[in-house]
Amino acid sequence: MDEESTRAVDEPGTGHVDGVWLAGCQRISLALAGNRLTRWLWLPLGRRLRQFWAGRVGREQPARLFGNQRIQAHLGEQIDAGIFWFGFPPEDRPALEALVATLPPDAVVLDVGANIGAFALPLAAAARRGVVHAFEPATATVQRLRRHLQLNGLDNVVVNHCAVSDRTGTLSLWIPADEWKGRLFNSGRTSVHVGRQQQGWQEESVPCLRLDDYVAGQSLQRVDAIKIDVEGAELDVLEGARELLTRFRPVVVMELNAGPLRAAGRSVADVLAFWRSLDYRVGMIAASGRVHWGRLPRDSQRHQNICCAPAA
Structure with a gap:
Protein backbone atom coordinates (compact mmCIF):
# COMPACT_ATOMS: atom_id res chain seq x y z
CA MET A 1 0.00 0.00 0.00
CA GLY A 87 -9.66 -6.78 -4.47
CA PHE A 88 -13.13 -7.40 -5.93
CA PRO A 89 -16.48 -8.68 -4.59
CA PRO A 90 -15.65 -12.42 -4.52
CA GLU A 91 -19.08 -13.59 -5.71
CA ASP A 92 -18.70 -11.56 -8.94
CA ARG A 93 -14.99 -11.81 -9.73
CA PRO A 94 -15.44 -14.85 -12.04
CA ALA A 95 -18.09 -12.96 -14.01
CA LEU A 96 -15.76 -10.01 -14.55
CA GLU A 97 -12.91 -12.30 -15.60
CA ALA A 98 -15.17 -14.10 -18.08
CA LEU A 99 -16.33 -10.78 -19.54
CA VAL A 100 -12.90 -9.14 -19.79
CA ALA A 101 -11.59 -12.21 -21.62
CA THR A 102 -13.98 -11.48 -24.52
CA LEU A 103 -13.15 -7.77 -24.98
CA PRO A 104 -11.08 -6.24 -27.76
CA PRO A 105 -9.15 -3.07 -26.78
CA ASP A 106 -11.70 -0.89 -28.62
CA ALA A 107 -14.81 -2.64 -27.25
CA VAL A 108 -18.18 -0.96 -26.79
CA VAL A 109 -19.70 -2.23 -23.53
CA LEU A 110 -23.02 -1.57 -21.79
CA ASP A 111 -22.92 -1.85 -17.98
CA VAL A 112 -26.54 -2.07 -16.78
CA GLY A 113 -26.71 -1.70 -13.01
CA ALA A 114 -23.27 -0.12 -12.68
CA ASN A 115 -23.49 0.67 -8.94
CA ILE A 116 -20.25 2.33 -7.75
CA GLY A 117 -18.24 1.10 -10.75
CA ALA A 118 -16.90 -2.30 -9.67
CA PHE A 119 -17.34 -3.55 -13.26
CA ALA A 120 -17.26 -0.24 -15.15
CA LEU A 121 -13.79 0.75 -13.88
CA PRO A 122 -11.90 -2.43 -14.90
CA LEU A 123 -13.95 -2.74 -18.11
CA ALA A 124 -12.99 0.81 -19.10
CA ALA A 125 -9.35 0.07 -18.31
CA ALA A 126 -9.44 -3.15 -20.35
CA ALA A 127 -11.12 -1.42 -23.32
CA ARG A 128 -9.04 1.77 -23.13
CA ARG A 129 -9.61 2.57 -26.81
CA GLY A 130 -13.30 1.74 -26.50
CA VAL A 131 -16.16 3.04 -24.38
CA VAL A 132 -18.32 1.81 -21.51
CA HIS A 133 -21.89 3.08 -21.31
CA ALA A 134 -22.87 2.79 -17.64
CA PHE A 135 -26.47 2.89 -16.37
CA GLU A 136 -27.21 3.47 -12.68
CA PRO A 137 -30.56 4.80 -11.40
CA ALA A 138 -29.96 5.49 -7.68
CA THR A 139 -28.91 9.10 -7.13
CA ALA A 140 -26.53 8.54 -4.20
CA THR A 141 -24.90 5.60 -5.97
CA VAL A 142 -24.40 7.36 -9.30
CA GLN A 143 -22.69 10.22 -7.48
CA ARG A 144 -20.16 7.76 -6.07
CA LEU A 145 -19.73 6.20 -9.52
CA ARG A 146 -18.86 9.60 -11.02
CA ARG A 147 -16.42 10.27 -8.17
CA HIS A 148 -14.61 6.97 -8.77
CA LEU A 149 -14.31 7.65 -12.50
CA GLN A 150 -12.81 11.06 -11.75
CA LEU A 151 -10.46 9.52 -9.17
CA ASN A 152 -9.08 7.17 -11.84
CA GLY A 153 -8.99 9.66 -14.69
CA LEU A 154 -11.16 7.43 -16.87
CA ASP A 155 -12.74 9.45 -19.66
CA ASN A 156 -14.10 6.54 -21.71
CA VAL A 157 -17.17 5.91 -19.54
CA VAL A 158 -20.53 7.52 -20.37
CA VAL A 159 -22.61 7.69 -17.19
CA ASN A 160 -26.39 7.54 -17.58
CA HIS A 161 -28.37 8.38 -14.45
CA CYS A 162 -31.41 6.23 -15.24
CA ALA A 163 -32.92 2.76 -15.02
CA VAL A 164 -33.09 0.41 -18.01
CA SER A 165 -36.42 -1.24 -18.78
CA ASP A 166 -38.76 -2.32 -21.57
CA ARG A 167 -40.19 1.19 -21.91
CA THR A 168 -39.14 4.83 -21.79
CA GLY A 169 -40.54 7.08 -19.07
CA THR A 170 -40.24 6.95 -15.27
CA LEU A 171 -40.55 4.24 -12.67
CA SER A 172 -40.29 3.72 -8.91
CA LEU A 173 -36.96 2.47 -7.62
CA TRP A 174 -36.88 0.79 -4.21
CA ILE A 175 -33.71 1.33 -2.19
CA PRO A 176 -33.02 -0.59 1.04
CA ALA A 177 -32.74 1.84 3.95
CA ASP A 178 -29.28 1.90 5.55
CA GLU A 179 -30.34 0.64 8.96
CA TRP A 180 -27.88 -2.25 9.31
CA LYS A 181 -25.71 -0.75 12.01
CA GLY A 182 -22.79 -3.01 12.88
CA ARG A 183 -23.27 -5.38 9.95
CA LEU A 184 -22.93 -5.27 6.19
CA PHE A 185 -25.40 -3.24 4.18
CA ASN A 186 -25.98 -4.06 0.50
CA SER A 187 -27.14 -1.14 -1.66
CA GLY A 188 -26.81 -3.53 -4.60
CA ARG A 189 -30.24 -4.90 -3.62
CA THR A 190 -31.84 -1.73 -5.05
CA SER A 191 -34.63 -2.88 -7.38
CA VAL A 192 -37.77 -1.85 -9.23
CA HIS A 193 -39.49 -5.02 -8.01
CA VAL A 194 -38.03 -6.12 -4.66
CA GLY A 195 -39.05 -4.02 -1.64
CA ARG A 196 -42.04 -2.36 -3.30
CA GLN A 197 -44.05 -0.55 -0.62
CA GLN A 198 -42.38 -2.55 2.16
CA GLN A 199 -41.06 -1.25 5.45
CA GLY A 200 -37.33 -0.54 5.40
CA TRP A 201 -37.25 0.46 1.73
CA GLN A 202 -37.17 4.00 0.33
CA GLU A 203 -38.84 4.96 -2.94
CA GLU A 204 -37.12 7.11 -5.56
CA SER A 205 -38.75 8.08 -8.85
CA VAL A 206 -36.21 7.74 -11.68
CA PRO A 207 -36.19 8.03 -15.47
CA CYS A 208 -36.01 4.81 -17.46
CA LEU A 209 -35.23 3.95 -21.06
CA ARG A 210 -35.00 1.06 -23.51
CA LEU A 211 -31.54 0.00 -24.64
CA ASP A 212 -32.79 -0.15 -28.23
CA ASP A 213 -33.80 3.52 -28.00
CA TYR A 214 -30.48 4.42 -26.37
CA VAL A 215 -28.40 2.66 -29.05
CA ALA A 216 -30.37 4.45 -31.78
CA GLY A 217 -30.07 7.81 -30.01
CA GLN A 218 -26.31 7.41 -29.58
CA SER A 219 -25.90 6.12 -33.16
CA LEU A 220 -23.86 3.16 -31.89
CA GLN A 221 -22.53 1.01 -34.71
CA ARG A 222 -21.52 -1.90 -32.49
CA VAL A 223 -22.07 -3.34 -29.04
CA ASP A 224 -19.54 -6.02 -28.09
CA ALA A 225 -20.64 -6.94 -24.59
CA ILE A 226 -23.30 -6.23 -21.98
CA LYS A 227 -23.21 -6.76 -18.23
CA ILE A 228 -26.58 -6.87 -16.42
CA ASP A 229 -27.17 -6.85 -12.65
CA VAL A 230 -30.65 -5.49 -11.96
CA GLU A 231 -32.20 -7.53 -9.12
CA GLY A 232 -35.19 -9.12 -10.83
CA ALA A 233 -35.62 -6.71 -13.76
CA GLU A 234 -33.52 -8.81 -16.16
CA LEU A 235 -36.32 -9.55 -18.59
CA ASP A 236 -37.47 -5.92 -18.55
CA VAL A 237 -33.97 -4.98 -19.71
CA LEU A 238 -33.73 -7.76 -22.29
CA GLU A 239 -37.15 -7.15 -23.81
CA GLY A 240 -36.14 -3.53 -24.40
CA ALA A 241 -32.96 -4.69 -26.15
CA ARG A 242 -34.21 -7.24 -28.70
CA GLU A 243 -33.19 -5.16 -31.69
CA LEU A 244 -29.60 -4.56 -30.55
CA LEU A 245 -29.20 -8.19 -29.46
CA THR A 246 -30.40 -9.36 -32.88
CA ARG A 247 -28.31 -6.83 -34.79
CA PHE A 248 -25.01 -6.78 -32.87
CA ARG A 249 -25.04 -10.24 -31.19
CA PRO A 250 -23.01 -9.14 -28.14
CA VAL A 251 -21.79 -11.42 -25.37
CA VAL A 252 -23.92 -10.88 -22.26
CA VAL A 253 -22.86 -11.61 -18.67
CA MET A 254 -25.65 -11.32 -16.13
CA GLU A 255 -26.54 -12.16 -12.57
CA LEU A 256 -29.64 -14.22 -11.89
CA ASN A 257 -31.29 -14.52 -8.51
CA ALA A 258 -34.47 -16.57 -8.20
CA GLY A 259 -35.93 -14.47 -5.34
CA PRO A 260 -35.94 -11.09 -7.12
CA LEU A 261 -37.17 -12.76 -10.30
CA ARG A 262 -40.15 -14.17 -8.41
CA ALA A 263 -40.87 -10.69 -7.01
CA ALA A 264 -41.10 -9.53 -10.64
CA GLY A 265 -43.44 -12.40 -11.55
CA ARG A 266 -40.68 -14.06 -13.57
CA SER A 267 -38.45 -17.12 -13.32
CA VAL A 268 -35.03 -18.37 -14.39
CA ALA A 269 -36.85 -20.54 -16.95
CA ASP A 270 -38.36 -17.39 -18.48
CA VAL A 271 -34.88 -15.90 -18.90
CA LEU A 272 -33.60 -19.08 -20.56
CA ALA A 273 -36.60 -19.10 -22.91
CA PHE A 274 -35.80 -15.53 -23.94
CA TRP A 275 -32.26 -16.48 -24.90
CA ARG A 276 -33.44 -19.53 -26.84
CA SER A 277 -35.77 -17.28 -28.83
CA LEU A 278 -32.72 -15.28 -30.01
CA ASP A 279 -30.63 -18.39 -30.75
CA TYR A 280 -28.19 -17.73 -27.90
CA ARG A 281 -26.48 -20.39 -25.82
CA VAL A 282 -26.25 -20.02 -22.03
CA GLY A 283 -23.66 -21.34 -19.59
CA MET A 284 -22.82 -21.03 -15.92
CA ILE A 285 -19.68 -19.11 -14.97
CA ALA A 286 -17.49 -21.23 -12.68
CA ALA A 287 -15.32 -19.92 -9.84
CA SER A 288 -12.34 -20.06 -12.21
CA GLY A 289 -14.04 -17.69 -14.66
CA ARG A 290 -14.55 -20.53 -17.14
CA VAL A 291 -17.97 -20.80 -18.77
CA HIS A 292 -19.64 -24.24 -18.57
CA TRP A 293 -21.96 -24.13 -21.57
CA GLY A 294 -23.68 -27.40 -20.73
CA ARG A 295 -24.65 -26.30 -17.23
CA LEU A 296 -27.77 -24.16 -16.82
CA PRO A 297 -29.01 -22.06 -13.87
CA ARG A 298 -31.94 -23.28 -11.79
CA ASP A 299 -34.88 -21.57 -10.11
CA SER A 300 -33.89 -23.10 -6.78
CA GLN A 301 -30.53 -21.27 -6.66
CA ARG A 302 -29.87 -17.75 -5.46
CA HIS A 303 -26.84 -15.89 -6.77
CA GLN A 304 -25.88 -17.22 -10.20
CA ASN A 305 -23.69 -15.64 -12.87
CA ILE A 306 -24.28 -16.74 -16.43
CA CYS A 307 -22.76 -15.99 -19.81
CA CYS A 308 -24.94 -15.73 -22.94
CA ALA A 309 -23.40 -15.85 -26.44
CA PRO A 310 -24.67 -16.34 -29.98
CA ALA A 311 -25.13 -20.06 -30.71
CA ALA A 312 -23.45 -19.77 -34.10
Missing part, protein backbone atom coordinates in the same frame (compact mmCIF):
# COMPACT_ATOMS: atom_id res chain seq x y z
CA ASP A 2 1.36 3.46 -0.86
CA GLU A 3 2.19 6.04 1.82
CA GLU A 4 -0.88 8.18 1.12
CA SER A 5 -3.24 5.20 1.40
CA THR A 6 -1.59 3.98 4.61
CA ARG A 7 -1.88 7.43 6.20
CA ALA A 8 -5.61 7.54 5.34
CA VAL A 9 -6.22 4.06 6.73
CA ASP A 10 -4.48 5.01 9.96
CA GLU A 11 -7.32 7.46 10.60
CA PRO A 12 -10.54 5.42 10.31
CA GLY A 13 -12.42 7.30 12.96
CA THR A 14 -11.93 4.58 15.58
CA GLY A 15 -8.44 5.55 16.75
CA HIS A 16 -4.84 5.03 15.63
CA VAL A 17 -4.55 1.51 17.06
CA ASP A 18 -7.62 0.33 15.18
CA GLY A 19 -6.22 2.00 12.06
CA VAL A 20 -2.98 0.03 12.31
CA TRP A 21 -4.89 -3.22 12.81
CA LEU A 22 -7.17 -2.41 9.87
CA ALA A 23 -4.24 -1.75 7.55
CA GLY A 24 -2.50 -4.96 8.66
CA CYS A 25 -5.63 -7.09 8.27
CA GLN A 26 -6.22 -5.64 4.81
CA ARG A 27 -2.69 -6.45 3.63
CA ILE A 28 -2.99 -10.06 4.81
CA SER A 29 -6.46 -10.48 3.30
CA LEU A 30 -5.43 -9.10 -0.10
CA ALA A 31 -2.36 -11.35 -0.16
CA LEU A 32 -4.43 -14.45 0.59
CA ALA A 33 -7.18 -13.48 -1.85
CA GLY A 34 -4.64 -12.75 -4.58
CA ASN A 35 -3.04 -16.19 -4.41
CA ARG A 36 -4.90 -18.90 -6.35
CA LEU A 37 -3.74 -21.57 -3.89
CA THR A 38 -5.17 -19.78 -0.83
CA ARG A 39 -8.03 -17.74 -2.32
CA TRP A 40 -10.86 -20.25 -2.05
CA LEU A 41 -9.84 -21.33 1.45
CA TRP A 42 -9.59 -17.73 2.61
CA LEU A 43 -12.79 -16.27 1.14
CA PRO A 44 -15.27 -17.90 3.59
CA LEU A 45 -13.02 -17.08 6.53
CA GLY A 46 -12.39 -13.56 5.23
CA ARG A 47 -16.11 -12.82 5.30
CA ARG A 48 -15.92 -12.96 9.10
CA LEU A 49 -13.16 -10.36 9.03
CA ARG A 50 -15.25 -8.22 6.69
CA GLN A 51 -18.19 -8.45 9.07
CA PHE A 52 -16.06 -7.62 12.12
CA TRP A 53 -14.91 -4.31 10.65
CA ALA A 54 -18.28 -3.39 9.09
CA GLY A 55 -19.54 -1.50 12.12
CA ARG A 56 -16.20 -0.25 13.46
CA VAL A 57 -15.06 2.16 10.74
CA GLY A 58 -17.21 5.15 9.87
CA ARG A 59 -14.96 6.88 7.34
CA GLU A 60 -14.46 5.80 3.75
CA GLN A 61 -11.14 4.04 3.19
CA PRO A 62 -8.93 3.99 0.06
CA ALA A 63 -9.04 0.67 -1.75
CA ARG A 64 -7.95 -0.76 -5.08
CA LEU A 65 -9.60 -3.16 -7.48
CA PHE A 66 -7.34 -5.97 -8.61
CA GLY A 67 -6.96 -4.10 -11.91
CA ASN A 68 -5.42 -1.27 -9.83
CA GLN A 69 -8.37 1.12 -10.16
CA ARG A 70 -8.99 3.15 -7.00
CA ILE A 71 -12.20 3.65 -5.03
CA GLN A 72 -13.20 5.13 -1.70
CA ALA A 73 -14.71 2.19 0.19
CA HIS A 74 -17.28 2.25 2.97
CA LEU A 75 -16.55 -0.88 5.01
CA GLY A 76 -20.20 -1.25 6.04
CA GLU A 77 -21.24 -1.60 2.38
CA GLN A 78 -21.02 -5.12 0.95
CA ILE A 79 -19.66 -4.24 -2.51
CA ASP A 80 -17.13 -1.75 -1.14
CA ALA A 81 -15.99 -4.18 1.54
CA GLY A 82 -15.52 -6.91 -1.05
CA ILE A 83 -13.13 -4.62 -2.94
CA PHE A 84 -11.31 -3.43 0.20
CA TRP A 85 -10.66 -6.94 1.56
CA PHE A 86 -10.47 -9.11 -1.56
Whole structure:
Protein backbone atom coordinates (compact mmCIF):
# COMPACT_ATOMS: atom_id res chain seq x y z
CA MET A 1 0.00 0.00 0.00
CA ASP A 2 1.36 3.46 -0.86
CA GLU A 3 2.19 6.04 1.82
CA GLU A 4 -0.88 8.18 1.12
CA SER A 5 -3.24 5.20 1.40
CA THR A 6 -1.59 3.98 4.61
CA ARG A 7 -1.88 7.43 6.20
CA ALA A 8 -5.61 7.54 5.34
CA VAL A 9 -6.22 4.06 6.73
CA ASP A 10 -4.48 5.01 9.96
CA GLU A 11 -7.32 7.46 10.60
CA PRO A 12 -10.54 5.42 10.31
CA GLY A 13 -12.42 7.30 12.96
CA THR A 14 -11.93 4.58 15.58
CA GLY A 15 -8.44 5.55 16.75
CA HIS A 16 -4.84 5.03 15.63
CA VAL A 17 -4.55 1.51 17.06
CA ASP A 18 -7.62 0.33 15.18
CA GLY A 19 -6.22 2.00 12.06
CA VAL A 20 -2.98 0.03 12.31
CA TRP A 21 -4.89 -3.22 12.81
CA LEU A 22 -7.17 -2.41 9.87
CA ALA A 23 -4.24 -1.75 7.55
CA GLY A 24 -2.50 -4.96 8.66
CA CYS A 25 -5.63 -7.09 8.27
CA GLN A 26 -6.22 -5.64 4.81
CA ARG A 27 -2.69 -6.45 3.63
CA ILE A 28 -2.99 -10.06 4.81
CA SER A 29 -6.46 -10.48 3.30
CA LEU A 30 -5.43 -9.10 -0.10
CA ALA A 31 -2.36 -11.35 -0.16
CA LEU A 32 -4.43 -14.45 0.59
CA ALA A 33 -7.18 -13.48 -1.85
CA GLY A 34 -4.64 -12.75 -4.58
CA ASN A 35 -3.04 -16.19 -4.41
CA ARG A 36 -4.90 -18.90 -6.35
CA LEU A 37 -3.74 -21.57 -3.89
CA THR A 38 -5.17 -19.78 -0.83
CA ARG A 39 -8.03 -17.74 -2.32
CA TRP A 40 -10.86 -20.25 -2.05
CA LEU A 41 -9.84 -21.33 1.45
CA TRP A 42 -9.59 -17.73 2.61
CA LEU A 43 -12.79 -16.27 1.14
CA PRO A 44 -15.27 -17.90 3.59
CA LEU A 45 -13.02 -17.08 6.53
CA GLY A 46 -12.39 -13.56 5.23
CA ARG A 47 -16.11 -12.82 5.30
CA ARG A 48 -15.92 -12.96 9.10
CA LEU A 49 -13.16 -10.36 9.03
CA ARG A 50 -15.25 -8.22 6.69
CA GLN A 51 -18.19 -8.45 9.07
CA PHE A 52 -16.06 -7.62 12.12
CA TRP A 53 -14.91 -4.31 10.65
CA ALA A 54 -18.28 -3.39 9.09
CA GLY A 55 -19.54 -1.50 12.12
CA ARG A 56 -16.20 -0.25 13.46
CA VAL A 57 -15.06 2.16 10.74
CA GLY A 58 -17.21 5.15 9.87
CA ARG A 59 -14.96 6.88 7.34
CA GLU A 60 -14.46 5.80 3.75
CA GLN A 61 -11.14 4.04 3.19
CA PRO A 62 -8.93 3.99 0.06
CA ALA A 63 -9.04 0.67 -1.75
CA ARG A 64 -7.95 -0.76 -5.08
CA LEU A 65 -9.60 -3.16 -7.48
CA PHE A 66 -7.34 -5.97 -8.61
CA GLY A 67 -6.96 -4.10 -11.91
CA ASN A 68 -5.42 -1.27 -9.83
CA GLN A 69 -8.37 1.12 -10.16
CA ARG A 70 -8.99 3.15 -7.00
CA ILE A 71 -12.20 3.65 -5.03
CA GLN A 72 -13.20 5.13 -1.70
CA ALA A 73 -14.71 2.19 0.19
CA HIS A 74 -17.28 2.25 2.97
CA LEU A 75 -16.55 -0.88 5.01
CA GLY A 76 -20.20 -1.25 6.04
CA GLU A 77 -21.24 -1.60 2.38
CA GLN A 78 -21.02 -5.12 0.95
CA ILE A 79 -19.66 -4.24 -2.51
CA ASP A 80 -17.13 -1.75 -1.14
CA ALA A 81 -15.99 -4.18 1.54
CA GLY A 82 -15.52 -6.91 -1.05
CA ILE A 83 -13.13 -4.62 -2.94
CA PHE A 84 -11.31 -3.43 0.20
CA TRP A 85 -10.66 -6.94 1.56
CA PHE A 86 -10.47 -9.11 -1.56
CA GLY A 87 -9.66 -6.78 -4.47
CA PHE A 88 -13.13 -7.40 -5.93
CA PRO A 89 -16.48 -8.68 -4.59
CA PRO A 90 -15.65 -12.42 -4.52
CA GLU A 91 -19.08 -13.59 -5.71
CA ASP A 92 -18.70 -11.56 -8.94
CA ARG A 93 -14.99 -11.81 -9.73
CA PRO A 94 -15.44 -14.85 -12.04
CA ALA A 95 -18.09 -12.96 -14.01
CA LEU A 96 -15.76 -10.01 -14.55
CA GLU A 97 -12.91 -12.30 -15.60
CA ALA A 98 -15.17 -14.10 -18.08
CA LEU A 99 -16.33 -10.78 -19.54
CA VAL A 100 -12.90 -9.14 -19.79
CA ALA A 101 -11.59 -12.21 -21.62
CA THR A 102 -13.98 -11.48 -24.52
CA LEU A 103 -13.15 -7.77 -24.98
CA PRO A 104 -11.08 -6.24 -27.76
CA PRO A 105 -9.15 -3.07 -26.78
CA ASP A 106 -11.70 -0.89 -28.62
CA ALA A 107 -14.81 -2.64 -27.25
CA VAL A 108 -18.18 -0.96 -26.79
CA VAL A 109 -19.70 -2.23 -23.53
CA LEU A 110 -23.02 -1.57 -21.79
CA ASP A 111 -22.92 -1.85 -17.98
CA VAL A 112 -26.54 -2.07 -16.78
CA GLY A 113 -26.71 -1.70 -13.01
CA ALA A 114 -23.27 -0.12 -12.68
CA ASN A 115 -23.49 0.67 -8.94
CA ILE A 116 -20.25 2.33 -7.75
CA GLY A 117 -18.24 1.10 -10.75
CA ALA A 118 -16.90 -2.30 -9.67
CA PHE A 119 -17.34 -3.55 -13.26
CA ALA A 120 -17.26 -0.24 -15.15
CA LEU A 121 -13.79 0.75 -13.88
CA PRO A 122 -11.90 -2.43 -14.90
CA LEU A 123 -13.95 -2.74 -18.11
CA ALA A 124 -12.99 0.81 -19.10
CA ALA A 125 -9.35 0.07 -18.31
CA ALA A 126 -9.44 -3.15 -20.35
CA ALA A 127 -11.12 -1.42 -23.32
CA ARG A 128 -9.04 1.77 -23.13
CA ARG A 129 -9.61 2.57 -26.81
CA GLY A 130 -13.30 1.74 -26.50
CA VAL A 131 -16.16 3.04 -24.38
CA VAL A 132 -18.32 1.81 -21.51
CA HIS A 133 -21.89 3.08 -21.31
CA ALA A 134 -22.87 2.79 -17.64
CA PHE A 135 -26.47 2.89 -16.37
CA GLU A 136 -27.21 3.47 -12.68
CA PRO A 137 -30.56 4.80 -11.40
CA ALA A 138 -29.96 5.49 -7.68
CA THR A 139 -28.91 9.10 -7.13
CA ALA A 140 -26.53 8.54 -4.20
CA THR A 141 -24.90 5.60 -5.97
CA VAL A 142 -24.40 7.36 -9.30
CA GLN A 143 -22.69 10.22 -7.48
CA ARG A 144 -20.16 7.76 -6.07
CA LEU A 145 -19.73 6.20 -9.52
CA ARG A 146 -18.86 9.60 -11.02
CA ARG A 147 -16.42 10.27 -8.17
CA HIS A 148 -14.61 6.97 -8.77
CA LEU A 149 -14.31 7.65 -12.50
CA GLN A 150 -12.81 11.06 -11.75
CA LEU A 151 -10.46 9.52 -9.17
CA ASN A 152 -9.08 7.17 -11.84
CA GLY A 153 -8.99 9.66 -14.69
CA LEU A 154 -11.16 7.43 -16.87
CA ASP A 155 -12.74 9.45 -19.66
CA ASN A 156 -14.10 6.54 -21.71
CA VAL A 157 -17.17 5.91 -19.54
CA VAL A 158 -20.53 7.52 -20.37
CA VAL A 159 -22.61 7.69 -17.19
CA ASN A 160 -26.39 7.54 -17.58
CA HIS A 161 -28.37 8.38 -14.45
CA CYS A 162 -31.41 6.23 -15.24
CA ALA A 163 -32.92 2.76 -15.02
CA VAL A 164 -33.09 0.41 -18.01
CA SER A 165 -36.42 -1.24 -18.78
CA ASP A 166 -38.76 -2.32 -21.57
CA ARG A 167 -40.19 1.19 -21.91
CA THR A 168 -39.14 4.83 -21.79
CA GLY A 169 -40.54 7.08 -19.07
CA THR A 170 -40.24 6.95 -15.27
CA LEU A 171 -40.55 4.24 -12.67
CA SER A 172 -40.29 3.72 -8.91
CA LEU A 173 -36.96 2.47 -7.62
CA TRP A 174 -36.88 0.79 -4.21
CA ILE A 175 -33.71 1.33 -2.19
CA PRO A 176 -33.02 -0.59 1.04
CA ALA A 177 -32.74 1.84 3.95
CA ASP A 178 -29.28 1.90 5.55
CA GLU A 179 -30.34 0.64 8.96
CA TRP A 180 -27.88 -2.25 9.31
CA LYS A 181 -25.71 -0.75 12.01
CA GLY A 182 -22.79 -3.01 12.88
CA ARG A 183 -23.27 -5.38 9.95
CA LEU A 184 -22.93 -5.27 6.19
CA PHE A 185 -25.40 -3.24 4.18
CA ASN A 186 -25.98 -4.06 0.50
CA SER A 187 -27.14 -1.14 -1.66
CA GLY A 188 -26.81 -3.53 -4.60
CA ARG A 189 -30.24 -4.90 -3.62
CA THR A 190 -31.84 -1.73 -5.05
CA SER A 191 -34.63 -2.88 -7.38
CA VAL A 192 -37.77 -1.85 -9.23
CA HIS A 193 -39.49 -5.02 -8.01
CA VAL A 194 -38.03 -6.12 -4.66
CA GLY A 195 -39.05 -4.02 -1.64
CA ARG A 196 -42.04 -2.36 -3.30
CA GLN A 197 -44.05 -0.55 -0.62
CA GLN A 198 -42.38 -2.55 2.16
CA GLN A 199 -41.06 -1.25 5.45
CA GLY A 200 -37.33 -0.54 5.40
CA TRP A 201 -37.25 0.46 1.73
CA GLN A 202 -37.17 4.00 0.33
CA GLU A 203 -38.84 4.96 -2.94
CA GLU A 204 -37.12 7.11 -5.56
CA SER A 205 -38.75 8.08 -8.85
CA VAL A 206 -36.21 7.74 -11.68
CA PRO A 207 -36.19 8.03 -15.47
CA CYS A 208 -36.01 4.81 -17.46
CA LEU A 209 -35.23 3.95 -21.06
CA ARG A 210 -35.00 1.06 -23.51
CA LEU A 211 -31.54 0.00 -24.64
CA ASP A 212 -32.79 -0.15 -28.23
CA ASP A 213 -33.80 3.52 -28.00
CA TYR A 214 -30.48 4.42 -26.37
CA VAL A 215 -28.40 2.66 -29.05
CA ALA A 216 -30.37 4.45 -31.78
CA GLY A 217 -30.07 7.81 -30.01
CA GLN A 218 -26.31 7.41 -29.58
CA SER A 219 -25.90 6.12 -33.16
CA LEU A 220 -23.86 3.16 -31.89
CA GLN A 221 -22.53 1.01 -34.71
CA ARG A 222 -21.52 -1.90 -32.49
CA VAL A 223 -22.07 -3.34 -29.04
CA ASP A 224 -19.54 -6.02 -28.09
CA ALA A 225 -20.64 -6.94 -24.59
CA ILE A 226 -23.30 -6.23 -21.98
CA LYS A 227 -23.21 -6.76 -18.23
CA ILE A 228 -26.58 -6.87 -16.42
CA ASP A 229 -27.17 -6.85 -12.65
CA VAL A 230 -30.65 -5.49 -11.96
CA GLU A 231 -32.20 -7.53 -9.12
CA GLY A 232 -35.19 -9.12 -10.83
CA ALA A 233 -35.62 -6.71 -13.76
CA GLU A 234 -33.52 -8.81 -16.16
CA LEU A 235 -36.32 -9.55 -18.59
CA ASP A 236 -37.47 -5.92 -18.55
CA VAL A 237 -33.97 -4.98 -19.71
CA LEU A 238 -33.73 -7.76 -22.29
CA GLU A 239 -37.15 -7.15 -23.81
CA GLY A 240 -36.14 -3.53 -24.40
CA ALA A 241 -32.96 -4.69 -26.15
CA ARG A 242 -34.21 -7.24 -28.70
CA GLU A 243 -33.19 -5.16 -31.69
CA LEU A 244 -29.60 -4.56 -30.55
CA LEU A 245 -29.20 -8.19 -29.46
CA THR A 246 -30.40 -9.36 -32.88
CA ARG A 247 -28.31 -6.83 -34.79
CA PHE A 248 -25.01 -6.78 -32.87
CA ARG A 249 -25.04 -10.24 -31.19
CA PRO A 250 -23.01 -9.14 -28.14
CA VAL A 251 -21.79 -11.42 -25.37
CA VAL A 252 -23.92 -10.88 -22.26
CA VAL A 253 -22.86 -11.61 -18.67
CA MET A 254 -25.65 -11.32 -16.13
CA GLU A 255 -26.54 -12.16 -12.57
CA LEU A 256 -29.64 -14.22 -11.89
CA ASN A 257 -31.29 -14.52 -8.51
CA ALA A 258 -34.47 -16.57 -8.20
CA GLY A 259 -35.93 -14.47 -5.34
CA PRO A 260 -35.94 -11.09 -7.12
CA LEU A 261 -37.17 -12.76 -10.30
CA ARG A 262 -40.15 -14.17 -8.41
CA ALA A 263 -40.87 -10.69 -7.01
CA ALA A 264 -41.10 -9.53 -10.64
CA GLY A 265 -43.44 -12.40 -11.55
CA ARG A 266 -40.68 -14.06 -13.57
CA SER A 267 -38.45 -17.12 -13.32
CA VAL A 268 -35.03 -18.37 -14.39
CA ALA A 269 -36.85 -20.54 -16.95
CA ASP A 270 -38.36 -17.39 -18.48
CA VAL A 271 -34.88 -15.90 -18.90
CA LEU A 272 -33.60 -19.08 -20.56
CA ALA A 273 -36.60 -19.10 -22.91
CA PHE A 274 -35.80 -15.53 -23.94
CA TRP A 275 -32.26 -16.48 -24.90
CA ARG A 276 -33.44 -19.53 -26.84
CA SER A 277 -35.77 -17.28 -28.83
CA LEU A 278 -32.72 -15.28 -30.01
CA ASP A 279 -30.63 -18.39 -30.75
CA TYR A 280 -28.19 -17.73 -27.90
CA ARG A 281 -26.48 -20.39 -25.82
CA VAL A 282 -26.25 -20.02 -22.03
CA GLY A 283 -23.66 -21.34 -19.59
CA MET A 284 -22.82 -21.03 -15.92
CA ILE A 285 -19.68 -19.11 -14.97
CA ALA A 286 -17.49 -21.23 -12.68
CA ALA A 287 -15.32 -19.92 -9.84
CA SER A 288 -12.34 -20.06 -12.21
CA GLY A 289 -14.04 -17.69 -14.66
CA ARG A 290 -14.55 -20.53 -17.14
CA VAL A 291 -17.97 -20.80 -18.77
CA HIS A 292 -19.64 -24.24 -18.57
CA TRP A 293 -21.96 -24.13 -21.57
CA GLY A 294 -23.68 -27.40 -20.73
CA ARG A 295 -24.65 -26.30 -17.23
CA LEU A 296 -27.77 -24.16 -16.82
CA PRO A 297 -29.01 -22.06 -13.87
CA ARG A 298 -31.94 -23.28 -11.79
CA ASP A 299 -34.88 -21.57 -10.11
CA SER A 300 -33.89 -23.10 -6.78
CA GLN A 301 -30.53 -21.27 -6.66
CA ARG A 302 -29.87 -17.75 -5.46
CA HIS A 303 -26.84 -15.89 -6.77
CA GLN A 304 -25.88 -17.22 -10.20
CA ASN A 305 -23.69 -15.64 -12.87
CA ILE A 306 -24.28 -16.74 -16.43
CA CYS A 307 -22.76 -15.99 -19.81
CA CYS A 308 -24.94 -15.73 -22.94
CA ALA A 309 -23.40 -15.85 -26.44
CA PRO A 310 -24.67 -16.34 -29.98
CA ALA A 311 -25.13 -20.06 -30.71
CA ALA A 312 -23.45 -19.77 -34.10
